[in-house]
Amino acid sequence: MRIKTTTWILTGVLSFGLLTAPLSMIPNSVNIVGEAAAATNSPVTTKVLGKGTSWETTMYIIKGDKPGPTVWVSGGVHGNEPAGYKAAGQVKNWKIDKGTLIVLPEANKVGIKKFRRDSGFGDLNRAFPQSKKEGADNALAKAIWSEYLKYKPDYLLDLHEGFDYHVQNKDSVGQSIIYYPTGNMDDYASKLVSKLNKTTAYSKRFSKLKYPVGGSLARAAGIFGSKSAIFETGDDDPINTRVKNHLTAVEMFLNHAGVKVTAK
Numbered sequence: 001m002r003i004k005t006t007t008w009i010l011t012g013v014l015s016f017g018l019l020t021a022p023l024s025m026i027p028n029s030v031n032i033v034g035e036a037a038a039a040t041n042s043p044v045t046t047k048v049l050g051k052g053t054s055w056e057t058t059m060y061i062i063k064g065d066k067p068g069p070t071v072w073v074s075g076g077v078h079g080n081e082p083a084g085y086k087a088a089g090q091v092k093n094w095k096i097d098k099g100t101l102i103v104l105p106e107a108n109k110v111g112i113k114k115f116r117r118d119s120g121f122g123d124l125n126r127a128f129p130q131s132k133k134e135g136a137d138n139a140l141a142k143a144i145w146s147e148y149l150k151y152k153p154d155y156l157l158d159l160h161e162g163f164d165y166h167v168q169n170k171d172s173v174g175q176s177i178i179y180y181p182t183g184n185m186d187d188y189a190s191k192l193v194s195k196l197n198k199t200t201a202y203s204k205r206f207s208k209l210k211y212p213v214g215g216s217l218a219r220a221a222g223i224f225g226s227k228s229a230i231f232e233t234g235d236d237d238p239i240n241t242r243v244k245n246h247l248t249a250v251e252m253f254l255n256h257a258g259v260k261v262t263a264k
Contacts, residue, residue, distance in 0.1 A: 049143040055110050055119065059147060060092040060103040068099025069257045072153035072226070073250055074144075075104070077125045077160065077217060079111020079118075083233050084159030087246030095263040096254065102151055107144060107217075125160075126215035132223060148221065155257045156221040156228040158212075159246050161235045166207045174234030175200070176207040177249070180222025185229060188256040192231075192249055204234060229253075 043063035050056045075088030088105035106112050108119040117123065119140055127141035136145040148156075162174025177192050179185040186208075193206045200206060212218035212230045221228040231249040233242040251261055 047147070049104075049147065050140065053139070055108070055140045057104070057106050057109045060105070061151075062092070062094065062096060062101040062103065064096040064098040064100070064259065066098040068097075068259055069154040070100040070102065070151055071254055071257050071259060072102045072104070072148070072151070072156040072221075073159070073253075074107050074156075074217065075159040075246075076106040076108050076112050077158060078123075079108045079113070080115050081117075081159075081161035081235070082112075082115075083161050083235070083239060083242035083246055084231075085112060086239070087243045087250065088159055090243075090247060090264070091250050093264065094261050097260045097262050099257070099259050100151070101254070101259070102147075102153060104144065104147075108140070123215075125158075125213070125217065128215055128217050128220035129223065130214050130220070144217070145220070148217075148224075153221070153226050155253065156218060156226045157250060157253045158216070158218045158228075158230045159250075160230050160232045161242065162232045163235060165204050165234045165236075166209070166232075167205050168203065172234075173209065173230075173232050174236075175204055176209050176232045177229055178209040178212050178218070178232065179229035180212060180218065180227070181210050182222060182225075183227045184256075185227050188253065189229065191256075192252050195252065196245055196248065204237070227257075 045061045047059045048056060049059060073088055073091055076085030085106050088103055092103040092105055108124050110120045111118060121138035121140055124141060127137040128145060129135055136142040162172040164172035165175045166173050177189045179189045189208045193208050197205045216230065218228040218230045231246060233245050254261060
């Protein structure tokens, strides 16, 4: 509902600590951790999760010019919720002034390809730890959770969609921000709802809710110390409107973390 190291590939040379060798000398059997620089002059790296599997997906790590918080944004945990993964697909191209922005645009690649909620392993958003003593439930969730534990993001926002508007139907969480009440997340949720409702019909207005559902990535992140939330649009609105609202939620989340977007 925390990357202090970066592997760079420059002009055909691969560097690991003090060992440097031309890429042509690296055996094909060596796994280069799925990380590659997106451009030789860009502070962006990528990592492939589940390389070679049906659920293979790419994560983007964007560095600002100055030290700062680590912020995680994910989309596509449910494959039939396109506004989230379309928005995250734009966020991966953003530049920031400080800290680290981790973007996992298409967490559930199998679900996205088939436009279905589940991942082939079941509901991915019920597969994450529900206590600090637990782990993730399946290979895909474990791969994502491993990255979460590696980077230990200070903030995490997961992008979703609901089948209806929560203000009209309490069985749906569409048009809501569902936050884990740690730190000053209530302030973020209040400001986001206030901003979005200025341009949203009253009958479709956004709601502020507490506690992402158990087993969700956002709930697990909250348990493990991140300031976390799930943002939900209602899937009856035009896709452009929904994507725009997701992008607003992400940019305000970054601002809440003290990070500014310098380019899109």
